[in-house]
Amino acid sequence: MTGLVWWGRSPVRHAAGVLQGVVDDDVIVYLPPTHDSMGLSGTAAWIWEMAAQQTTLEDLVRSAVAEFGVPAEVCRPDILSALDLLRSRGFLAG
Amino acid sequence: MSDRLTRRKVVAVGHSRLIADADEGVRLEPALPQDDAEAEGLLWGTGQALLLQIQGILPLHIAAVARKGRAIGFVGPPGVGKTSLAAALASRGWSFVCDDIAAVHWNGSGTPLLVPNPPLVRIWGGSVRQLGWDAPDELRILGSDKYRFELPDRFVAGPVSLTAVYVIAPPMAPYVQLSPVYGHARFEVFLRGAVYNADLLTEDDERRWLFREALCLSQQVPVTMVHRPEKAHLNELSNAVLRHAWKEHRLR
Numbered sequence: 571m572t573g574l575v576w577w578g579r580s581p582v583r584h585a586a587g588v589l590q591g592v593v594d595d596d597v598i599v600y601l602p603p604t605h606d607s608m609g610l611s612g613t614a615a616w617i618w619e620m621a622a623q624q625t626t627l628e629d630l631v632r633s634a635v636a637e638f639g640v641p642a643e644v645c646r647p648d649i650l651s652a653l654d655l656l657r658s659r660g661f662l663a664g
Numbered sequence: 665m666s667d668r669l670t671r672r673k674v675v676a677v678g679h680s681r682l683i684a685d686a687d688e689g690v691r692l693e694p695a696l697p698q699d700d701a702e703a704e705g706l707l708w709g710t711g712q713a714l715l716l717q718i719q720g721i722l723p724l725h726i727a728a729v730a731r732k733g734r735a736i737g738f739v740g741p742p743g744v745g746k747t748s749l750a751a752a753l754a755s756r757g758w759s760f761v762c763d764d765i766a767a768v769h770w771n772g773s774g775t776p777l778l779v780p781n782p783p784l785v786r787i788w789g790g791s792v793r794q795l796g797w798d799a800p801d802e803l804r805i806l807g808s809d810k811y812r813f814e815l816p817d818r819f820v821a822g823p824v825s826l827t828a829v830y831v832i833a834p835p836m837a838p839y840v841q842l843s844p845v846y847g848h849a850r851f852e853v854f855l856r857g858a859v860y861n862a863d864l865l866t867e868d869d870e871r872r873w874l875f876r877e878a879l880c881l882s883q884q885v886p887v888t889m890v891h892r893p894e895k896a897h898l899n900e901l902s903n904a905v906l907r908h909a910w911k912e913h914r915l916r
Contacts, residue, residue, distance in 0.1 A: 589872060591879040596847030598879065600855075602871035607855060609848020 582617070582653060583624040585663045590618075599661050606659055613645075614652045621662065627653070669870055673714045677706055684714035701805050712765055713860035717870070722768040722877045723860040728761035728778055729753045730824040731916065735761050735778050736909055739858040740832035745901075748791035749832065752902035755795050760785060760819045765860050768877070769823060776884055777823040783816045794898045828913050829887045830905060831857065837891035840904045845887040853887050854878035886912070 589600045596609035597618055610618050620630055627649065634645040656662045671686040684690045690711035696703035713723040727746035728737035736753075738746040747763050754760050762781040769777045789809045792799045803811045831845065831853055845853060855878040856862050865874050888908060892901060909915040 587868070589875050591851075591875075591883075593851045593879070593882045594847040596851075598848055598851050598882075600871075600875045602868040602875070605871060607848070607852065609851070611847075 577627065579626050579628060581624050581664065582621045582626060582630065583663050584618075584621055585661055588661055601660050604660055608656075608659060608661065613648050614656065617649060617652050617656070618661075669720055669873060670718055670867065673718055673864070675710065675714065675864065677710070680706075682706055682711055682714065684711060684718055686715075686718045690715045701807060709765060710861055714864065716767050717861070717865065720873065722874075722881075724766050724768055724778075724858050725764065725860040726766050726778075726829070726858060727763050728766060728824075728826070729758035730761050730778075730820050731758050733824050734827040734913075734915055735820075735824040736828045736830060736905070736913075736915065737761075737766070737778065737826060737858075738830050738832055739853070741834070744832045744834060745788075745791070746832060747785060747787045748794075748898055749830075749901055749905065751785065751787055751791060751795055751797075752898040753906070754815075754818055755797075756902065756906070760815065761824055763787075768826070768881070770880070771825075774880070774884065776826045776881055778826050779823050780820050783814060783819040785813045785815055786810050787813065791898060826881075826885055827915060828909065829853065829858065829885050831887060831889050833889055833891050835892050835894040835896065837893055839893060840896055840900055841891045842904060842908050843889050843891065845889055850887045851878060851882040854881040854885075888912075 587602060591598045596611055597615045598607060598609055599618065600607040617630060620633060630649050631642050631646050634640060634649065635642050638645065653662065657664055673684045675682045680692045680694060680696065682692055690707055692703055692706065716723040724737065726737040726739050727750035728735045729750045738749050740746055750760065750763065760783065761778050763785045766781065767779045769779055771777055786805065787810060789811060792811055799811045803813060805812050855874065859874065862874065865871055890901070890905065906916065
């Protein structure tokens with residue numbers, strides 16, 4: 571359920587063993603144990619890049635506000651949605 | 665990082681076991697009669713694919729033709745018409761590279777090469793009739809509506825670069841239409857759709873290797889989806905592909 575599993579200081583980082591590459595404008599992530607892949611663009615690709623070094627939800631929101639000039643209440647739902655999707659598929663740890 | 669690939673694979677097929685060994689080759693246990701069409705299909709298709717995989721060579725499920733050292737390949741589900749479309753181009757001056765399976769090698773500059781197969785083509789009877797090929801009964805594969813042609817003069821002599829891949833979609837479109845495949849969808853074509861027996865790669869090391877091969881292919885080789893109606897004639901399809909290959913890849 572969106573937003574319930576993340577809190578401000580919970581760590582956001584790549585899961586162990588995820589492979590990645592770029593095809594055209596998509597960041598491709600692949601998890602060998604599940605043979606699952608995703609193509610990330612937009613918010614998801616930006617989060618993925620930020621999560622290469624461990625970060626947090628609050629840091630992501632703060633960075634999005636600073637980088638894209640959007641209010642926190644606007645970008646937070648998008649970030650939470652992308653985090654949920656990436657974690658539910660096993661690409662983010664936690 | 666170098667991944668350790670399995671050197672021997674055993675797959676159960678009906679009452680037999682298909683054994684691929686990097687040192688000993690591929691065989692069925694117990695052996696089936698040599699003229700058994702199922703045995704030939706298993707040894708040539710799945711068996712060769714397993715053998716290539718354990719040698720660290722990616723097998724594509726592809727029918728391909730070439731001109732002047734550059735190949736275009738057709739991929740898609742079994743029975744979708746890969747060989748028929750390749751044969752239609754072969755009837756118009758292109759040379760066969762492979763029917764059904766091809767080994768991918770990489771040259772020094774990172775270009776994928778398809779290595780030609782023994783010059784055998786297995787093709788549907790309906791396609792043979794559309795193409796006007798002479799198909800005596802003795803070429804018919806027992807228990808199937810396919811014909812088996814040996815065409816040593818119609819195959820390329822050595823490896824050719826894989827310039828473009830066309831995915832043949834099931835026949836559901838109102839007319840023939842070609843559309844480019846980008847990004848993640850292109851990667852998925854090579855990760856799952858175009859690799860022979862990708863589902864038999866179950867170990868993490870094998871899948872890491874598959875990822876790298878599929879990623880390199882999707883970065884190097886443009887992919888186009890071929891949509892078509894059920895009644896599309898091979899000439900109409902091959903005309904559309906040839907126009908596209910010339911316009912997009914300067915191939916003819």
